[in-house]
Amino acid sequence: MTHRTVGDAPVALPGLPDDRHARVAAPRPDCPVEIALAALRGRWTTLVVRELLRRETLSYSDLAARLPALSDKVLSDRLARLVAAGVVAKDRTAGWPPTVGYRLTPHGRELGPVLQALWDWGAAAPGRPEDREP
Numbered sequence: 001m002t003h004r005t006v007g008d009a010p011v012a013l014p015g016l017p018d019d020r021h022a023r024v025a026a027p028r029p030d031c032p033v034e035i036a037l038a039a040l041r042g043r044w045t046t047l048v049v050r051e052l053l054r055r056e057t058l059s060y061s062d063l064a065a066r067l068p069a070l071s072d073k074v075l076s077d078r079l080a081r082l083v084a085a086g087v088v089a090k091d092r093t094a095g096w097p098p099t100v101g102y103r104l105t106p107h108g109r110e111l112g113p114v115l116q117a118l119w120d121w122g123a124a125a126p127g128r129p130e131d132r133e134p
Contacts, residue, residue, distance in 0.1 A: 036114070039085040044070050046115055048078050049104070052088065053112050057101040087111065 019032075027034055040046055044067065051066045052058060058066070064075055079102060082088035087108035093099045104111075 039082070039087050040111070042078060042081065044074055045078050045082070046118075048075070048082065049087065049108070049111055049115065052102060052104045053109070053115075057091065057103040059099065059101055063102065082108070 024031065029035075029038075040049070047067055047070075048063065051063055055062075060075070060079070063079075064070070064072065067075065079088060079090070083090050086105055089103050089105050089108075091101045091103065093101070
């Protein structure tokens with residue numbers, strides 16, 4: 001009978017799940033963290049998600065009005081990326097003129113606590129611009 005030594009036991013990394021993705025040596029597209037970061041990449045993406053967390057469904061013009069500094073090109077791009085990532089659903093209603101509404105999918109709604117955790121972490125981070133002396 002053989003006995004396992006200390007060196008044979010898998011080492012759990014602090015803050016990471018016991019998962020094969022936590023032990024890779026280079027970024028991989030199938031890593032859950034990389035998938036989450038890819039879905040949220042790009043300036044304005046988190047603000048678009050925030051607005052959709054506040055309401056059940058918003059039209060394109062509603063989103064544009066809530067984020068007036070965001071260009072139409074960037075808003076269109078962010079919505080298309082979020083739809084492709086399965087974070088946002090695009091609902092078309094028949095009629096004249098046809099209407100389009102955007103809403104978070106159930107998977108997209110799960111980003112609420114993630115964004116809150118990112119906010120909390122960023123708010124507590126040393127070296128924030130308002131923490132620097134003039």
